[in-house]
Amino acid sequence: LFSCFLVPGPYFLEFMSWKVTEDCEVVFSCKATNTKKETSLKWSKDGREIPKIDYNPQTGISSLTMPQIMKKDVGMYKAVLSDDRGEDVSVIELLDEEFERLQKDLCRQCALSASPLAVQSTAEGFKLYCSLKYFLDYMKTSWYFKEKRMDSGARTRSGSSSQKVWIEILNPTESDKGKYTLEMFDGRETHKRTLDLSGQAFADAMTEYQRLKQAALAEKNRAKVTKGLPDVVAIMEDKSLCLTCFLAGDPAPEVFWLKNDREIVSGAQYKITVEPGCSSIIINCVSAADSGKYSIFVRNKYGSETVDVTVSVYKHGEMPAEGAVEM
Numbered sequence: 001l002f003s004c005f006l007v008p009g010p011y012f013l014e015f016m017s018w019k020v021t022e023d024c025e026v027v028f029s030c031k032a033t034n035t036k037k038e039t040s041l042k043w044s045k046d047g048r049e050i051p052k053i054d055y056n057p058q059t060g061i062s063s064l065t066m067p068q069i070m071k072k073d074v075g076m077y078k079a080v081l082s083d084d085r086g087e088d089v090s091v092i093e094l095l096d097e098e099f100e101r102l103q104k105d106l107c108r109q110c111a112l113s114a115s116p117l118a119v120q121s122t123a124e125g126f127k128l129y130c131s132l133k134y135f136l137d138y139m140k141t142s143w144y145f146k147e148k149r150m151d152s153g154a155r156t157r158s159g160s161s162s163q164k165v166w167i168e169i170l171n172p173t174e175s176d177k178g179k180y181t182l183e184m185f186d187g188r189e190t191h192k193r194t195l196d197l198s199g200q201a202f203a204d205a206m207t208e209y210q211r212l213k214q215a216a217l218a219e220k221n222r223a224k225v226t227k228g229l230p231d232v233v234a235i236m237e238d239k240s241l242c243l244t245c246f247l248a249g250d251p252a253p254e255v256f257w258l259k260n261d262r263e264i265v266s267g268a269q270y271k272i273t274v275e276p277g278c279s280s281i282i283i284n285c286v287s288a289a290d291s292g293k294y295s296i297f298v299r300n301k302y303g304s305e306t307v308d309v310t311v312s313v314y315k316h317g318e319m320p321a322e323g324a325v326e327m
Contacts, residue, residue, distance in 0.1 A: 009086030222303030
């Protein structure tokens, strides 16, 4: 008598599936059994091998983690388990309804990760925002003020990034006090976050907005050198040197030129000119004594700025200083 039986090959104890983690990552996984050292496990998407997957031969669990899911990730995922005894295949089609189901689950988890609403003052107004571990465009968001929907307009601007949703309130006034609500719809249910921007919270936000607004105005209008000088210039003795800087500021800045931190007075040796938007100094017939640090100092009621340049005068037959811009 002869007995005949088949030796089973490797097979999937658990076929490929996906889940959304609390960190808003998507994990594809499957579990193999009856494997041996020579057993091969390969993953692919739309026929292209996926090189980096996690596989633990002891547990048989293989997984692929995706920190983000995008349209390009739509497709057919396949895991092939094989050795000389045979093979088994596990497939999941992340298409159409399956992809939409994944997006809904992902949106739900992302919405659950949303922080309470907070307010940040800016130079333009208030920025109400909510932080999330991950934000998808699939998630529908709506903002409400005192239960009335807010739409983007002359004084409001909404936006989002990969981890934040916000709305900006420009040039805020006392009428902007009240309760704000962010609604996030994940495809199945609505998640809400609220902020009562009134009382001390409103007063603090308004004070900080006004401070930042004044600081931005000062920075915009302060005296500054918009196009300055090289760090070091070299010029041969007996030549004339002209240094020019371009300026900005409102009101127009006062301008001072200095040598070694002492103010230069325009005269026979130095000629200083100041015109709208620029200032120049001409040093006539330079000599070794004219070497040193020259500075232009500009100021107005909003602020000041100083730009320095080192002037190196060299003699006939000598080489200019290394790295200097030759004039």
